[in-house]
Amino acid sequence: MNFRAVAVFRKELRDFRRNKLVVATMVFLPLFLLLLQIANVLAIKQGTPENVVRGTLGGAGLAFFLVPLILPTVIAAYAVVGEREQGTLEPVLTTPVLERELLIGKALAAVVPSVLISYALYLSYRIVVQAAAAPVVVKLESRPAWVVADILFTPLLATFSIWVVLAISVRSNDVRVAQQLSGLAMIPMIGVIALFTFQVVTPSVRVALLGALGLLVIDSLAWRVVVRLFDRERLLTRFGST
């Protein structure tokens, strides 16, 4: 990875670690979702109608996909507009750092912890399911389509979330507006994921792989759009350079 992008990445992580509110949000929300889903799943007894089981597991699946979608927004919405409000953006823009280096550094700093937390969450959930859930739950949760989807979708969804939020952040004038718009921007993607988790689209390994490929394409397009949207002049003066 580029040296300057690494510098941005390291600084962002240091800054998050010292922001107790961000750390608390990143820990509390996933923990709450994990406990909620575990409680739901453990309540399922052997002999529960399959449609009920599928519905409960669909909700749990959606919850686990929400984490990589929502967590990065906590960090990334602040990434550009927050720095501008704090007055730290201008000194950064005076350095030789390129737009793409700055954005990659910031994106990775949001993606890496979000993905690690999401994987840890999923792993904890699976351990509990294997150890204590009813056999029907264990059987359904062990389907290869789910495992593949969880492994592949998590980083791709987090990346998608980052680019959307960064796009909003580089064009917003206020952190709160950026955070609210970022939340709204996630709704269509949540809808698509729900089609998969509630089995409106039949979950298979093929569908999971195709979905991951689609997300990869969307992510790379979104990255190009964000780099284009990053306009130093607009960020410093509120007037665009074009």
Next chain:
Amino acid sequence: MDEAAIRATGLTKQFGPRTAFSDLSFEVGAGEVFGFLGPNGAGKTTTVRVLGTLIRPTSGTAEVAGVPLGEGSDSRLRGLVAIMPENPGLYLRLTVYDNLEYFAGLYGVPKANVRGRILSSLDTVGMASRAQDSAGSLSKGLRQRASLARTLLSEPKILFLDEPTSGLDPVATREVRELIEGLRSHGVTVFLTTHRLDEAERLCDRIAVMNTTLRVVGRPDDLRRQLFDSTIEVRTRVPLVDPQSVLGGVPGVRTWSLDGDGSYQVTAGDIAAVTPELTRALVAANADVLRIGEVQRTLEDVYLQLVNEDVEVRR
């Protein structure tokens, strides 16, 4: 002038219908401390941002550290200069060292040199012992110094300082000024925007006064001479009976005027020649002379004269 560190030609910046500045043409010599003065909204900060490649000029050209402004040269140019904005812009949750380490990374300082470069920069601004302090715990003056240390990390050829003493108390102001004087002795070209005329007069080799357009550029002494006739102030205990014959009759005196009871302002081309003649004429007229001497014009007089001219024109 030595080799130009900055050369601007017809530089203009507009934001929509509003003109931030227009038709700026000037040169700054290598190693010079160049003051950029002007009232609020004159376009000083925008000029710094354009020269530092943060924003693009609407028209005109400029060369900074030998690199022409333009697409493709931005990142390279930003590696040769450093800008200290008015707001120190430190990450308050990070330590001073962490702040500087981040910027050393952004400037591409080789990893092996980072620690040495940070400590040397902090040492230059007298903050080596505060490296591990949280930036948020520093006073405004110390934040300004930390910000200056940050600009030294890249060992820039040209340093743009935008109102570096704005909002500082007298002690902190003096410290920052001493640092700027130190930079001059290291051969760094300093482009200093300031409202503080005494600061500009003390620190700058040359100054420019602008108010969206460039009004004058020159050494403070030259500007005083350009804008004001040399003036001798004469004060007598009792008003002269016939001042015209005493003052107006001295060879070399251009004009004279009454400036209060027994106080006169005499303008002359060559003060060194006229002052002794004037003294003799006053003694010959039996005047009780309390004071005779050149009126020292300050940079503030120059500045106010130019800014007032602008106000008059706008009326």
